[in-house]
Amino acid sequence: MTNFQPVEAAVTLSVIWIGLGAIGLACMRAPKLITGVVFPAGALVSLALAATGLWAIGASPSSAILPAGLPDLPFHVRVDALSGFFLLLLGGVSFGISLFACGYFRDTRATTLAPLSLQYHVFLASMALVLIADDAYLFMVTWESMALSSYFLVTTEHHDERNRRAGFIYLLIAHLGAISILLCFGVLHGGHGDYTFAALRAADLHGFWATVAFLLAFFGFGAKAGMLPLHVWLPEAHPAAPSPVSALMSGVMIKTAIYGMVRVIFDLIGNIRWEWGLTVLLFGAATSLFGVLFALMQHDLKRLLAYHSVENIGIILIGIGLAMVFIGSGHPVAGALGLIAGLYHTLNHAVFKGLLFLGAGAILKSTGLRNLNEMGGLIRYLPHTALYFLIGALAISALPPLNGFVSEWLTFQASLQAPQLASSVVRSLVPIVAAVLALSGALTGMCFVKVYGIAFLGQRRHEYSVQPDEASGWERAGMLWLAIACFALGLAPVFVIGELNTVCLALTGAGLSDEAMASGWLWLAPTSGAQASYSPVVFLLVIAAVFGLTFVLVRHFYHGRLRRADPWDCGFPAQTSRMQDSADAFGQPIRQIFAPAFLIKREIPRADDLQPVFTQSVEDRHWYSMYLPIARFTEFLSGHFGRLQQGRISVYLLFSFMTLIALLVFAQ
Amino acid sequence: MELMFVLGVPFAGGIMLGFWGHRHFAPELNSGMSLLTFLAAAGLTARVIADGPVLVWDGNFFVDSFNVFLVALTAFVAFTTSLFSRPYMRIELAHGRLTPNRLRLYHSMYQMFSFTMLLALLTNNVGVLWVAMEAATLTTVLLVSLYRTPASLEAAWKYFILCGVGLAQALFGTILLYFAAEKVLGPGGTALLWTQLNEVKGGLEPTVLGLAFVFLLVGYGTKVGLAPLHNWLPDAHAEGPTPISAVLSGLLLNVALYAVVRAKVLVDGALGTHFAGNLMMGFGLLSVVVAAFLLSRQKDIKRLFAYSSIEHMGLMTFAFGMGGALATFAGLLHMTVHSLTKSAIFFTVGHAAQKSGTQIMADIRGLIGSNPTIGWGLMIGSLAILGMPPFGVFASEFMILTAAMHQQPWATPFLLVALGVAFAAIFGKVQPMVFGEPSAKRLPHRPALVPVFVHLAIVLLLGLYIPPYLAGWYRQAAQLIG
Amino acid sequence: MNLPFYAQLINLCAALLLLLAFAMLTQRRILSLINLFALQGMVLVASTLVISYSTDQSHLYYSALLTFVLKVLLLPWILHRLIRALKVRWDVETVINIPATMLIGIVLVIFAFNLAAPISEIAGTVTKSTLGIATACILLAFLMMITRRKAVSQVIGFLAMENGLLFAATSATYGMPLVVELGIALDVLVGTLIFGVFFFHIRETFESLDIHHLEKLKER
């Protein structure tokens, strides 16, 4: 096994995944086998894939050619540092999720479970193959198979009409995106039927066509990533799927879109222009703010998490946009910082969003609830889940010393490189985008205070039909894995950044400055120690130390006596759980402050109403301002085309007569 | 030798079934004949692959890599369709929509139909090609009107009149072609032999050929179903028996397109311009767009897929018109995968319609619950026809789109919009039929779903791996067409 | 003009054909429509004979014979039988009124002539100038099919178109190869038979041969 390359490993593992899926389908009779063997095995494969990815980041690019594909175009596969990083992401996150799935799907009907396990593993495999594809055709094939398998996963509960609708919208937007990606490849390739990425790289476009390619790629991958205004499928589709699948989609799948964007824009198109970067930056900012605002309006836990995926995609795009702006205007080092920030956040979001969706799944499984307004006090029933969910919530709220904070911090650092830029407009625009990032970060904090406070804390808002019981061992193991990852990525950023730096070097040829690496593993200093530094370990240690110290000292100097009583609440006598904020009530300040952003529909009872009911719904303007008009326009057009087909044979004859005459005139 | 079988077997089959077509063993006989035809075609193919193009019977028949693969495809799909039609027609008989006499007519005409198509493909004589096309029209008219319902009569009548008139134009085109050719080749039979024409195409009179192509395009284009000459197509597909819809979409349109392409080769050769190609591109694009927008208005499931056929024929016409090795290759591949996929879809559609006793999509629901194989067949087939990887349709669309992006960028926005709209329309209608709460009744005979999955398997294979000899064919054919 | 005599004959036939085409375009009554059709066939035969005699193309005799049997005897006979059986002797009402049709017809003829002009230049046959007329006949027949409301008259239009084609073939190129001629003839015959069958079915389904019954299949 001397010349065994990462690429062989990756291909083999994907094939194993597909094989496992097939086995799962075969085990229609023995569902126990599926959850007890197939899924754990899949989890092991994930782990192996993560290892492969880690290996590949260090190793030199390795490529291979598979004996399949189009006649002139066998499938090319290649694993370089970038693919390696994303393989690591895929493997690491899907490991936890698959573990969780082993427990989660235990009491699913066999008829559902068998096809589900097939789709699930094909989904994983196609994501892996997307990451290692090295020619346009294989990329498109795997890309669409990814969409397809996930579509079937989304419509697992196809008896619910809403799920079908969600799946439809999802597949439609995914397909449109795919076509535009395809056209982007069409622009890139020089017409000489050679679709290998090497050839596309060699094409080396400039000017108009380069911009066309960029826009097509941006649209296509943006549609998959859930970027504004193409996000509408995301909050529909992710909640519809079974929770582990939601975790996969939000955690990993939309990251493949980020991978595609980076691969195509940085690697294939090359010679980036800062105007493109600005576009990405502004879209990213808008997306992140919009996403979090709508997340705050939700009371369905999984929808809320889905909207947060939109927000985080925005943050990632900000990082990538910064990188493009800097590289485009000739500051590769600052660009590297931005790119690293973006990729780091990609990894972080994968981890904590996976964790949060798993937590939501655990709640859903034990209580059958998705609506926050019916939860409350779950921390007493699901202590472990509560702990893991808390970690995830702190991480996504970008709070030190967890991982979410590191990447946002890096993004801020990158945006503070703005003074290097030439154009004063961009120079002052970049920090404002950073402020938007800060705003959405703080709003995320608020949102997760709401989620955690309402779901896990407080008093339960209604009697649970069954006594909610804690998640099973498999599920807890899955969540634990991701929770540990949250801490690890938060506490040891220097190592991660070291890896990312190699990725960045391999991709753009520029990396961080040397003194950035110089300041040791404890101090994270992306540019130089003097400029900015951050040490999560010190954070954690000091806070823990102070915690312990105060605890001990208070008991030493005074006492630790404690007694329990009813809540005081300013001495109000009657305490019912309905006096707590509901999820919607908690979002009320946002609704009031950012009213223009929402489409609010209220029904206020009349004064003489006997049973006054107040209902309010917040909807997405994009439906009404963008999608419905397009649909109506299509209807209108097809109505006119329908005139062609109006039944009278004389008219049909007239058509062909006219065509004939017209052509004859044309021919003369 | 094989060639004699290829043509002789279906002809004999037509006559035999003309006598016994109503007997209980008739469906098996039908399939058997089709099987023999297919075997003969396979043999022919093998020989052509082995030792190149063949001219037989003093040049009246000509087999090159372009038509031989169409012959093989035609024979194959005709065979699988006959397999499908066995239970299908029995069920129709049981549901009382047919009388034994009609069944006899059906079987006999089925064989005759495949005979005429094979003749059209194999003949080297442009005039005989026309005759065969006309004959194919006549046979299918009888098949479309098989149920004798008002709707089917109307459909058949429109089909007859429109295609008859169209083919009359084609005949005039042929006459003009002959008129031009005889200047070079002298009067007599040889002046209509395509091989001869192809050799001297440089010397043919451009003005005449220009006009000739206009007539030929309008004529055979009507049969291909190019907008705005397509109006007969949805009616004929919707009202005929489903096996016939399958072969119409899967084969007849291909054959008509084959005729157009043969003409294009001559004309562009003679004019030395891209006149024919441009016309084809224009018609192709128009058809794609029109069909895509009409898709969303359909209520009848067979009409829906008829329009989708128009869309795909438009795509192929566009590809062939665009020309160039890549696009032509893609066009040929698309021909193959489209006929396989579309016929497979019609198989499932036929059984689905029988199961729920209607062709109205709003009343077909939850197939996956009532009959998983039909449901999955329809779902997978639709996804394949919509150009979802890893199916072969995607492979060809991939090549067509990228080639278009390179050669004719102006066309790509139309294609993008059209494909998007078509996807929304078809998938939005198929999904609720497949998923959801079932509504269906039992069938008196077991549905034949083997053909469906055979076709889909081949299409899947073609999406992931195109066998070298097949690729070889396509390449030779592409060189032939240019 | 010093054309040889037979050429003048052929031109005469051509003129007659065009005249007949116009006559059919304007003719209201089906019965006389059929007679006109038969007459047209007759003229066609005559012209074919003249050509074949003048340029001793032996195979044209067969084609003339074929045309005679088919277009002059068989088809008119079948059509007569049909309308007697179907009792459709009533007048044909057209979609657009006759004068307008005539005007359009004139325009078409002019169009057809200068369409055929460049081709006639290069035609080597003695009958070059007739190609334009043939084209005109085809287009007029097409127009007739568009304007007529009755299934029967549409069919007659279709057959008239075939006549025009045949005339074009014979006059421009001294006829197609015999195989093709036979094939065409066969198709026409079978086609007409099928038409006949159809008439009965349409008749028994819709109690009339008026094609406005055949307008059910359409979008929306």
Added chain:
Amino acid sequence: MNVAGGIVFQVLQSVLVLLLAPLMLGWVNQCRAWLQNRSGAGIWQPYRVLHKLFHKDAVLAHNASPLFRATPYILFGCMWLAVGIVPVLATSLPFAPAADVIALVGLFALARVFVSLAGMDVGTSFGTLGARREMMIGFLAEPAMLMTLFTASLISHSTSLATIVETLGQREFVIYPSMAFAAIAFLMVLLAENARIPIDNPSTHLELTMIHEAMVLEYSARHLALIEWAASLKLTAYITIGIAIFVPWGIAQAGDWAALPVALAALLLKLLAAGAGLALLETLSAKMRIFRAPEFLGTAFLLATLGMLTHFLLER
């Protein structure tokens, strides 16, 4: 620099600020009392309060979760870490690189989130109300705060407070107009973040106007004591950050014993001035409606942005 000296300075500063913080609170209250012609409770009052609270038995609601009990300690830890990082006495302390200004903001956010969660834990109406309002103020204040800090760090090309102080304080004196904007913005943020008038009233217990107090209603005894202490620490931390950025003169180098007395004196003076000023502000202005807060902090954000723009326009 010598590590030992650094560590000594670190410990010295941390302990000093920890002890001084309640005094600061007392001083502000005393000033307010004087300004309102009351004879206040004296500047040592906060210490008495803390002592008393520590003596009491803690009372916990039945359904209070572990998180509720852990929060005061976490809060206290965060605040103490904050004051340990800010260069109050001296720059380049060993802890200083542990966090730059952005990380400090993150630290405060962490504290805020925990307090709000604790407020929602028992599930009373006021607790959730307080949490909601606190988070609202928080997300409004944070961007403004960051913009202010960006302005400062754009001048010194660094976000680490130590470097900022060295750039602004220990080089030759330059007038930065942008800093003026930034200073006002920072002051507004400070008021909002520390629950002072006009956003919140620390000394009120009128239910409907409470923000910060509403969250900690359920706390008692030592927990409450820690929270109060942490609050005073937070106030001190903000003031010292302000000092470090806007009036950094006199802050010593770590281990530089000679400069220590000067630094101490300067610090005390600045704190006294700041406290008095704060009291004056609070006396002169009235508490505003909760939904005026967005305008208030929006203004702060606007000013900070203006500061940054002026920096880009004038100071390059």
